[in-house]
Amino acid sequence: MITGVFLYLMGGYIRKYDPFKRIRAWVFIGIIIITYVFIYISNYNNVANMIQDYVSGGNNGIFYHNLKTYGNYSIVVMIVGVCFFEIFKRLRIPQNKIINYIGAATFMTYLIHDNGFSYSIWNTQDWITLLYYNPLLCLVKIFVWTLFFFGGGIIAYSIFIWCGKLYNKYKYIFLIDNK
Structure with missing residues (x-):
């Protein structure tokens, strides 16, 4: 909850002082893409390691694993959220x-x-x-x-x-x- 309020306040700060005004919109899109590529590679490697540990541990049944989640306090969520905020802030939508x-x-x-x-x-x-x-x-x-x-x-x-x-x-x- 505290992180959500912090992000809400950070959004107000970004909107008022516009610290990213000189950065082009495609940079934010690129950061989002790179972040998700890192997430994919990290998840792939973690699952591969868990499968290898499962097999080397002598298990031969069905392998189950949990989906990786990121909490509201995660830097990944904050980076992607700020990037989306900046992209949508730059869109000119009529009232x-x-x-x-x-x-x-x-x-x-x-x-x-x-x-x-x-x-x-x-x-x-x-x-x-x-x-x-x-x-x-x-x-x-x-x-x-x-x-x-x-x-x-x-x-x-x-x-x-x-x-x-x-x-x-x-x-x-x-x-x-x-x-």
Whole structure:
């Protein structure tokens, strides 16, 4: 949670002071690609080493391994996040109330999904087996689950906005006006 707030604040700093303004957009795309190439090579080498250790240990059954994940505090996540932030910051998108509302709801979406309960829902699916046997279905399910969690964040943000309007409308009932 603290890392998320730090990244949120860092986004505000980047937006206000623009420390990367002299760097071309293709550099950020290249950094993202290089980062994912390193992730792929590292994951490939780790799995190859785990398989070699498994076989050399005398095991001959089915080999299972876990997918490597990166926490919010990981430098990989921060680098890729800053690169995507810079790329999207440079896009000139006209004003749109729907897009602005969805953009405003993203922080609430982060707060809603980054907890043990949401992770327990996510872990009800056996992602590795699904990825192995049906990669296309795995991508579709990830997309649907993403929409589900993002929709929950938008609903929570809408409730938050509604409660704020309700408070402003009826605060005279609860507060003394000291004029």
